[in-house]
Amino acid sequence: MKQVKQRFAVLLCIAALCVLAPAALAAQPLDESENDGKVIIYFETCGGTGIPVVERTNADGKLSSLPTPIMEGYTFNGWFTDIVGGDAIVAGETVFSGEEATVYAQWSPIDQVPTEPTAPADTVAGVLERHKGTILIVGGMLVLVAVGLAM
Template sequence: MKRIKQMLAVLLCAVALCGLAPAALAAQPLDESENGGKVIIYFETCGGTGIPVVERTSGDGKLYSLPTPTMEGYTFKGWYTDIVGGDAIVAGETEFSGEDATIYAQWDPIDQPVTEPTAPADSAEGIWERHKATILIVGGVLLLAAAGLVM
């Protein structure tokens, strides 16, 4: 029983460490002298998914790769310094220094195919489309009946 309690205590400590480690990393001071020039970058996907929320730059203050989020109905345009407009963030070129920064995903809507409008139900075209089969059958029966009467 004592052995089980010890194993549970070790397991609980490991879970606590795994759960608190990301928060501790994000809470580290951002002074360049204390972090070797590394800066924390927060990614605001503006509706996109599938990427990490935070990344740390290399010692020279640059991100050498940028994640690509996805969002249904949109094409990812890139990372920018502002939600609308702003400067483009270029992997390996844009330098962040001093304090943490947030960069924003910008999106372009995917063009949706335009469908032809259907004829309104109360127009001649709408009536013809809805009742085409019935009109042809009734018209044919009437023609046959008229032909039988004429003969």
């Protein structure tokens, strides 16, 4: 019975993280006058790791460099405006405008000849790996709240 309660508590925490994480980490819209035209760029690695998830452009709306994620068994094809297809993002050339944008990593399996860039299928391990930072932040906040309520 104790194991069932523990598993239920873990599932409840995971569900709370999934619901609260987007709201807790949502970026505030940029005020162009305060940020000199800089745009927030979100990097969706589609299963890759090893890079920052957010960067800002320079005042011209361009990224001076692009990070290179890694994913075992796949070759990184570059950053694009869509998960499959889309326009390639080129450091120092692609201009971003507005408040924020998301760019997507595209991958090809190493043991196959790339035909069309595709994103790897979502798995539990992939989702956990991509969102471990969010889980840690929100989980830490939940622990702090629980400790505060217990006092």
